[in-house]
Amino acid sequence: MSNNINNKKNWKESLSPLAYEITRNQATEKPFTGPYLNEKRDGVYSCICCDQELFSSRDKYDSKTGWPSFFNVIRSGQLNEKTDYLNGYARTEIVCSRCDAHIGHVFQDGPPPTNLRYCTNGNALNFTYEAEIPPTNT
Secondary structure, eight states: OOSOTTOHHHHHHHSOHHHHHHHHHOOOOOTTTSTTTTOOSSEEEEETTTOOEEEEGGGEEOOSSSSOEESSOSSTTSEEEEEEOTTSSOEEEEEETTTOOEEEEEESOOOTTTTOEEEEOGGGEEEEEGGGSOOOOO
């Protein structure tokens, strides 16, 4: 991505039309249609716009809502929360803290230990299979 991470022209050129509408205009993919809903491999989910890591497959679960759902973030500070009223009532929108991409919403009806459900748009995410992740030096 260029030095100007929030350049609208860059997003239109680098994203699919659906990913652009979701991440830049707060659209939502239809339930049960997006990628990663049934992804079972170990790996990391990152923002499709800037590649910031957001979720681990260890925290993914089947919420039966039709969207990839997670009960925790990979690290605090990776997502910002905003109140949105697009459906006529208050919901908590989650956006990438690096590039402000719309990722989805967070609800307080998830499983323990957090009781949170990060309901995401699969088209707002990239998935890196754990075998593709280079090991870190400790």
